[in-house]
Amino acid sequence: MTTAAAQPIDENPCRPRHFRPPPTCEPVVADERAAALLETCRSRLVAAAALFALVFLVVALRLVEVVLLPGTAAESHIARVRPVGLPPPVRADLIDRDGRLLATTLESPSLYADPRQIIDAAAATRAITAVLPQLDPQELRAKLASHKSFVWIKRHLTPHQEYEINRLGIPGLQFEPEERRVYPYGDLAAHVVGFCGIDNNGLAGLERALDRKIRTGAGPIQLSLDARVQFILRDELRKVIDDFAAKGAAGIVMDVRTGEVIAMVSLPDFDPNHPGVADPNLPPEEETDEKQRTFNRITLGDYEMGSVMKIFNSAMVLDSGVATMTSQFDASHDIRVGRYTISDYHGKHRWLSVPEIFMYSSNIGSVREAVAAGAARQRDYLARFGLLSPAPIELDEVAKPRYPNPWREVNVMTIAFGHGLSLSPLNVIEAGSAAVNGGVLHPATLMKLPPGTAPAGRRVISQQTSEEMRKLLRLVVEYGTARFAQGSGYVVGGKTGTAEKNQRGRYELKKLVSDFFAAFPINDPRYAIFTLVDEPHGTKQSQGYATAGWTVVPATKRIIERIAPLLGVAPVDEASPAVVDALTVKSLQGKKIEAY
Amino acid sequence: VGAVTKLSAVFWLGLVLASGFATFMVKYAVQGVDDRVQQIRKQTVAEQQEIRVLTAEWTYLNQPERLADLNERFLHFAPITAQQLQQTIAGIPLRAPAPAAPAPAAPVPAPAAVVAVIPRPGAPRQSPTTDRPIAVAAFGPLLASADVPVPVATVASAPAPASLDALFALVAEKR
Numbered sequence: 001m002t003t004a005a006a007q008p009i010d011e012n013p014c015r016p017r018h019f020r021p022p023p024t025c026e027p028v029v030a031d032e033r034a035a036a037l038l039e040t041c042r043s044r045l046v047a048a049a050a051l052f053a054l055v056f057l058v059v060a061l062r063l064v065e066v067v068l069l070p071g072t073a074a075e076s077h078i079a080r081v082r083p084v085g086l087p088p089p090v091r092a093d094l095i096d097r098d099g100r101l102l103a104t105t106l107e108s109p110s111l112y113a114d115p116r117q118i119i120d121a122a123a124a125t126r127a128i129t130a131v132l133p134q135l136d137p138q139e140l141r142a143k144l145a146s147h148k149s150f151v152w153i154k155r156h157l158t159p160h161q162e163y164e165i166n167r168l169g170i171p172g173l174q175f176e177p178e179e180r181r182v183y184p185y186g187d188l189a190a191h192v193v194g195f196c197g198i199d200n201n202g203l204a205g206l207e208r209a210l211d212r213k214i215r216t217g218a219g220p221i222q223l224s225l226d227a228r229v230q231f232i233l234r235d236e237l238r239k240v241i242d243d244f245a246a247k248g249a250a251g252i253v254m255d256v257r258t259g260e261v262i263a264m265v266s267l268p269d270f271d272p273n274h275p276g277v278a279d280p281n282l283p284p285e286e287e288t289d290e291k292q293r294t295f296n297r298i299t300l301g302d303y304e305m306g307s308v309m310k311i312f313n314s315a316m317v318l319d320s321g322v323a324t325m326t327s328q329f330d331a332s333h334d335i336r337v338g339r340y341t342i343s344d345y346h347g348k349h350r351w352l353s354v355p356e357i358f359m360y361s362s363n364i365g366s367v368r369e370a371v372a373a374g375a376a377r378q379r380d381y382l383a384r385f386g387l388l389s390p391a392p393i394e395l396d397e398v399a400k401p402r403y404p405n406p407w408r409e410v411n412v413m414t415i416a417f418g419h420g421l422s423l424s425p426l427n428v429i430e431a432g433s434a435a436v437n438g439g440v441l442h443p444a445t446l447m448k449l450p451p452g453t454a455p456a457g458r459r460v461i462s463q464q465t466s467e468e469m470r471k472l473l474r475l476v477v478e479y480g481t482a483r484f485a486q487g488s489g490y491v492v493g494g495k496t497g498t499a500e501k502n503q504r505g506r507y508e509l510k511k512l513v514s515d516f517f518a519a520f521p522i523n524d525p526r527y528a529i530f531t532l533v534d535e536p537h538g539t540k541q542s543q544g545y546a547t548a549g550w551t552v553v554p555a556t557k558r559i560i561e562r563i564a565p566l567l568g569v570a571p572v573d574e575a576s577p578a579v580v581d582a583l584t585v586k587s588l589q590g591k592k593i594e595a596y
Numbered sequence: 597v598g599a600v601t602k603l604s605a606v607f608w609l610g611l612v613l614a615s616g617f618a619t620f621m622v623k624y625a626v627q628g629v630d631d632r633v634q635q636i637r638k639q640t641v642a643e644q645q646e647i648r649v650l651t652a653e654w655t656y657l658n659q660p661e662r663l664a665d666l667n668e669r670f671l672h673f674a675p676i677t678a679q680q681l682q683q684t685i686a687g688i689p690l691r692a693p694a695p696a697a698p699a700p701a702a703p704v705p706a707p708a709a710v711v712a713v714i715p716r717p718g719a720p721r722q723s724p725t726t727d728r729p730i731a732v733a734a735f736g737p738l739l740a741s742a743d744v745p746v747p748v749a750t751v752a753s754a755p756a757p758a759s760l761d762a763l764f765a766l767v768a769e770k771r
Contacts, residue, residue, distance in 0.1 A: 063615070067622055089648075101655040106648060184655035231660030489678020562675045571678035 117172030195272035224260035244536035250297035259442030306497030309418035370416035385431035493522030496548035
């Protein structure tokens with residue numbers, strides 16, 4: 001029993017090293033305690049060996065899985081790998097409705113110095129100013145000789161400048177990778193896009209209004225603008241300014257069905273890449289100050305719009321039932337209110353029907369209409385058209401309309417033909433679009449809506465009134481002040497306005513604001529255009545006139561001719577029965593219409 | 597028994613060495629692939645950066661103002677007039693036969709609203725529409741219906757052509 005017990009212990013390969021087998025000659029002490037101890041040891045060894053074997057098995061299986069069996073573990077690993085790509089820039093891109101880049105962020109290194117490491121400030125100054133001649137040597141030298149540990153030398157270098165600076169090999173000069181906002185189209189959409197400060201904080205336009213969205217949004221932000229239309233609008237408005245030696249001009253194109261702003265131009269403008277730097281191409285006397293150029297006339301300007309307001313006056317009387325298309329008003333005599341006399345430019349001195357008042361742009365007739373409707377109704381309709389509150393748009397720079405308070409009878413009269421109420425062009429195009437699109441007001445937006453969406457909007461006037469307004473607007477182009485808008489092939493309808501500027505409470509005869517609201521094709525409007533020119537001067541070609549009919553109307557016609565094919569608007573055959581039917585004023589049919 | 601044990605020991609030792617070798621091979625291969633991935637990642641980022649810069653530059657070069665200037669200098673393209681855009685075949689006027697100058701290339705009906713305007717060299721910036729190519733823009737159905745009135749100048753009483761080719765053949769015949 002004893003030898004039998006000792007034998008397996010001796011042969012056990014797992015025996016502990018400290019265990020020495022007792023000499024065989026001597027009988028092993030048949031000690032019950034020792035035997036139990038040995039038994040425990042052995043079972044522990046077996047357990048440990050099993051554990052190791054298991055672990056090795058797992059490792060082996062894992063190896064087989066990873067190496068020999070494709071498409072299991074490896075693929076789940078691949079799926080976990082983060083996508084490769086640039087980290088999103090600090091500011092998202094802004095793109096136009098066709099994806100053209102309006103604003104982007106590019107990496108551009110900035111140069112700084114640790115003056116304590118600069119050995120020879122004078123030599124370093126000479127070398128650096130040779131590469132960056134726009135730096136002031138005196139100032140730079142003072143910076144480099146200072147005892148600070150960090151001074152900016154120049155922010156946002158070009159790659160070439162970076163290379164040149166590196167080549168100088170001056171110790172103590174360092175580059176800080178920074179990002180810089182770049183506007184490839186320059187001044188094209190300056191007022192809409194706005195600009196950024198040197199630390200990439202939005203200071204104007206959408207850069208300012210959407211600052212948070214631009215900072216957090218990874219993808220590009222798509223605007224409703226069309227760069228091509230924007231260019232055409234700007235091009236034509238610039239011609240108007242040149243032709244009529246005007247102080248400024250503004251224009252806006254809007255999709256009447258959605259309220260999307262397709263183009264928005266305010267002249268003079270600026271280059272957002274260098275805001276605050278004057279255009280070097282301009283002679284010094286024509287250089288306008290920075291405030292003028294960064295001023296967005298479309299949203300911030302407030303102008304008395306003149307006869308364009310008769311659109312809303314006529315819509316009011318027709319929609320409220322105060323008058324119908326056949327109603328007549330007495331326009332035979334001037335109206336005296338206090339010390340004012342309200343008269344017509346080309347008075348007909350007879351009773352005029354509602355379409356005639358609109359077509360001949362009769363101030364007297366419009367006043368009679370407004371008085372018949374009353375102050376409360378006028379206010380109500382103007383508020384419905386959104387003309388008493390700032391136009392809702394994404395920009396921060398929005399003017400509040402200025403209207404009289406209290407709303408007296410004389411104000412009712414002057415507002416009827418567009419004086420006494422100051423509006424921004426954005427207000428006018430938004431309300432004008434509602435007047436022609438079937439009577440639904442869509443808030444203006446600079447964000448592109450997905451194609452095919454029809455935003456709900458807010459009903460302002462009835463469908464029928466809107467159809468009547470289209471006819472009235474067409475009359476103005478056919479027989480009224482906007483005859484230069486004829487013949488574009490796209491059936492334009494519109495209303496002109498020419499107002500004297502109110503400066504310090506006095507109207508100045510020589511200082512005009514000429515404006516024109518138009519929509520095309522007027523039988524089923526798709527787009528509205530509002531153009532305005534500030535202080536135009538008559539020329540020989542315009543027979544000395546600086547009114548809207550001679551300034552912005554021909555420009556609008558040219559704009560429509562150029563943008564309609566781009567916007568996918570088909571030419572309209574004016575003689576086709578459907579168009580004639582949609583635009584004929586029944587009450588004037590058969591009558592000989594006197595020219596304006 | 598001793599020989600078998602020895603043999604099996606050698607076998608296992610060989611297996612251990614082989615698997616160890618294989619494991620290290622795999623490890624180094626993976627490391628190599630990993631380095632390559634890192635390198636490609638870096639390269640991708642650099643390329644994307646480059647693309648950003650190039651896109652900005654391309655956009656800069658495509659400033660409408662610049663294109664208009666280039667057009668003025670080299671191409672003399674004029675805006676498309678309403679007369680050049682027709683919705684139906686019937687609306688296309690026939691070109692007046694040009695006695696002196698050889699007729700310009702045949703107009704190509706452009707897809708959708710993309711219209712090729714081929715300028716006539718030597719006569720830029722003029723408004724007569726008859727010598728400008730006319731394109732049918734697909735605002736609506738190209739051939740409005742089967743009973744399209746045939747252009748007056750071509751045929752007065754012939755049956756309406758079934759296809760464009762037939763129409764061209766008819767016109768050629770009448771000339």
